[in-house]
Amino acid sequence: MTEFDPRPALDQLAAEYSKRAEAIRRDLGRSHSPDFAEQAQQRQNDDVLRALLAEAEAGMRLVGLARLRLADGSYGLCARCGEPIEERRLHALPAAENCLRCAGEVG
Template structure:
């Protein structure tokens, strides 16, 4: 089993979000059809793209917050209660800010 490297995971995640955001921005900057009916569909697609862009930008912000916690020596600690988040959770979600107990409590 390989050792969990948070910096590597965060870098990979940031690269993925950045590529996604760049591609979406490129798609949004394209010209629309002169045909009105086609424009309606394109504008609806643009709304979806803007929502996807917002998700990618939010992901980048989450990665930045995780990098700040890593630099401060707080990575892997729940920001709410201070408990350990756990390597299994962090390997799946490297930007996790809360332990499962706090996450469940906030959803309930």
């Protein structure tokens, strides 16, 4: 287990992901131009926005899982090997599930 308190960092991440997802949903909800060529470009942009939205939602899920690990006392332990996650990794990626070694093997 680590001495690092991730709560403020996780709260900040959750707020950033939520704000990003809200802005993307707002952009996706806008109507498209009646001009066919412009509408085609807008639809391509929508595809990019949907990918960004999926990324923000995945980030929110990772933060939620990190909060669950905090609650059950397993935060800071690698989900794969059970060894402690490096504290500097947790500072950089507060929602990290794996130690650096296991993260390299997974990816």
